[in-house]
Amino acid sequence: MIVNTAEFGYDPVSMPTPTKPQTARPPSSLIPKLRRDLLAWYATHRRDLPWRRTRDPYRIWISEVMLQQTQVATVIPFYHRFLERFPNLAALARADLQTVLKQWEGLGYYRRAHHLHRAAMEMMDAGGGRVPDRHRAFRALPGVGDYIANAVMSIAFDRPRAVVDGNVKRVLARLGGIGDPVNQSAAHRVFQQAADRLLDHSCPGTFNQAVMELGALVCTPRRPYCPECPWRTSCHACRNDLTDWLPRRIRRAPVPKHAMAAGVVCHRGRVLVVQRPSEGLLAGLWEFPGGRRQQRESGPTACRRLLRETTALDVTIERRLIRVDHAYTHFKIKLDLFLGRKAGGRVRLDGPQAFRWVRPQELNALPFTGVCKKTFPQLTLDRLCRG
Ligand code: SF4
Numbered sequence: 001m002i003v004n005t006a007e008f009g010y011d012p013v014s015m016p017t018p019t020k021p022q023t024a025r026p027p028s029s030l031i032p033k034l035r036r037d038l039l040a041w042y043a044t045h046r047r048d049l050p051w052r053r054t055r056d057p058y059r060i061w062i063s064e065v066m067l068q069q070t071q072v073a074t075v076i077p078f079y080h081r082f083l084e085r086f087p088n089l090a091a092l093a094r095a096d097l098q099t100v101l102k103q104w105e106g107l108g109y110y111r112r113a114h115h116l117h118r119a120a121m122e123m124m125d126a127g128g129g130r131v132p133d134r135h136r137a138f139r140a141l142p143g144v145g146d147y148i149a150n151a152v153m154s155i156a157f158d159r160p161r162a163v164v165d166g167n168v169k170r171v172l173a174r175l176g177g178i179g180d181p182v183n184q185s186a187a188h189r190v191f192q193q194a195a196d197r198l199l200d201h202s203c204p205g206t207f208n209q210a211v212m213e214l215g216a217l218v219c220t221p222r223r224p225y226c227p228e229c230p231w232r233t234s235c236h237a238c239r240n241d242l243t244d245w246l247p248r249r250i251r252r253a254p255v256p257k258h259a260m261a262a263g264v265v266c267h268r269g270r271v272l273v274v275q276r277p278s279e280g281l282l283a284g285l286w287e288f289p290g291g292r293r294q295q296r297e298s299g300p301t302a303c304r305r306l307l308r309e310t311t312a313l314d315v316t317i318e319r320r321l322i323r324v325d326h327a328y329t330h331f332k333i334k335l336d337l338f339l340g341r342k343a344g345g346r347v348r349l350d351g352p353q354a355f356r357w358v359r360p361q362e363l364n365a366l367p368f369t370g371v372c373k374k375t376f377p378q379l380t381l382d383r384l385c386r387g
Helices: 028-045 057-067 072-085 089-094 097-104 111-126 135-139 146-157 166-176 185-198 204-217 299-311 360-365 370-378 381-386
Strands: 257-267 270-275 290-292 314-327 332-344 354-358
Touching: 028 185, 028 204, 057 072, 057 111, 057 146, 072 097, 089 111, 097 111, 135 146, 146 204, 166 185, 166 204, 257 299, 257 314, 257 381, 270 299, 270 360, 270 381, 290 299, 299 314, 299 332, 314 370, 332 370, 354 360, 360 381
Parallel strands: 257 332
Antiparallel strands: 257 270, 257 290, 270 354, 314 332
16 A cells, blocks of 8 residues: 555556555654664675765765756765865855855755855854854854754764655655655655654664665666665565656656857957856856847857847957856756857846956856856857957
């Protein structure tokens, strides 16, 4: 039986009908064995990841923030570079935000970098210059949600706090036959309760990492490797051939796609770049000026209009340079990038917080949006600015 703890608009795909009622939740008597089996498996199979070689709460915090929304293999080089640049809380708090964003460039979800920086400053100002070892104090910092708080508290300080992320939800849904949708925020409580019940209080940090590792290596989204799983004899989904049906998800509306236009505006060997506002999406990052196209508006017309509206410049559009697609969490964009020459006017900003006329070789000193970075290898800015 799939245990639904609330009524939701489920994915219309119908579930297989159970032949007889059964209790999916692992009985309490089985929990010590589940813990033992998982920890034994983890001791043998765990990956040797850099953040697993330390108990330094600062380093663990940085790794957990990076690992939210980003794959392990992507995070590793960023983790090393970031810690080389900011080896401790004081170094991060002392840095200016632009330097932090530059180190974060390419990792995406830049709000994480803003929050890290603000939280580090708060810890230096009011927290005694260290990562708090109490859940309440740490949870109150910018960008620290339940997952980060529980991960850092358990791994660095052995606090009995169970973590619940996507991997953990998938494993728990299958192990216990939890039918609540994993992408429904109202169901989070159900997964948190299941994780709390399972947590081994004698080694909470190791146990949390073991569940996440099981989800990453064995209980994978598609075709989990059940024969290699330490929980295979107890797992509801495995025993009832439900691994294709669990976890369940609510089907979301397709993300909208927006057409954008931006200009590579060259003038006297330099190119114009603007800095996004200090709040909102991609706050504080740099980009080529532009924006969203209107319906039925041609690319060059949109680009000229957007440059006039955001920078007050009169620009002659020469040609389209490239088109790139880029995906954000809630929407996608198709960006047309045009080559423009300044025809008149002086920069007066409406929207961006700052602008610079930079030489092409100076671009790398600034933190840019991901979509802009994507265009760099295809642009021969040196030549364009000389032309
Ligand atoms: S037995 Fe299979 S479905 Fe169950 S937890 Fe293990 S890998 Fe996942």
